[in-house]
Amino acid sequence: MAKAPDRRQDSTEAALSAIRDALDLQREAAAGHHTPSLPAVPADEPPVRSGRIASVRRATHETEVEVEVDLDGGGTGRIETGVGFLDHMLELLARHSRIDLTVRARGDLHVDYHHTTEDVGIALGQAVRRALGDMAGITRYADVLMPMDEALTRVALDISGRPFLVFKTVFHRDKIGSFDTELVREWFQAFAVHAAVTLHVETLDGANDHHIAESCFKGLARVLRAAVAIDPLAAGEIPSTKGRLGG
Helix, strand or coil: CCCCCCHHHHHHHHHHHHHHHHHHHHHHHHHHCCCCCCCCCCCCCCCCCCCCEEEEEEECCCEEEEEEEECCCCCCEEEECCCHHHHHHHHHHHHHHCCEEEEEEEECCCCCCHHHHHHHHHHHHHHHHHHHCCCCCECCEEEEEEEECCEEEEEEEECCCCCEEEEECCCCCCEECCEECHHHHHHHHHHHHHHCCEEEEEEEECCCHHHHHHHHHHHHHHHHHHHCCECCCCCCCCCCCCCCCCC
């Protein structure tokens, strides 16, 4: 009587054969192709930058101005306008807003400082406006009381897309060094209009004109720092019931 075939042995051999074939295929693939391992992610990976950076170049028969801003910078200022007092104010603005700011300007300083001061304000305002983009997620509003020794200035800002300036600051002299004190208002006007912001500046007290001007610029720096910051509770949202800012 013939012995019946052992089907369990046949199935086991078939399974082993399939495994051997699969291992052969893997070895062949490994010999022809090498898949590199992914690099390890550093534990101290720096935060992702939002990219809120913009630059503006403005050239007229009176001035040439180049401005670059990084709203998410560290407060580095590289300022060369040819106007010493304006350089000082813009360095303060960069430092206390924590906006990286580069300004290079050449102007008709043989005439006076007016054109250079105003055009720097225009270009900086335009650069901030561009860097803000659609303004989604920004805090939008900010205000501060800024002391500078005996001087005290209140600054309030709304990144509204609607340009408006209220400037209630009185200087006691015509000049701070060689800089005309009336040019402080001219700079703020140029900046507010071209940044498309609503800006209120009011000096409540002060005797030293340098201190008064400094409290105005430092106050602007602090409200910019707060207002351009991204609100983590409203990231991606336009901070307006209209669904847009401006217009």
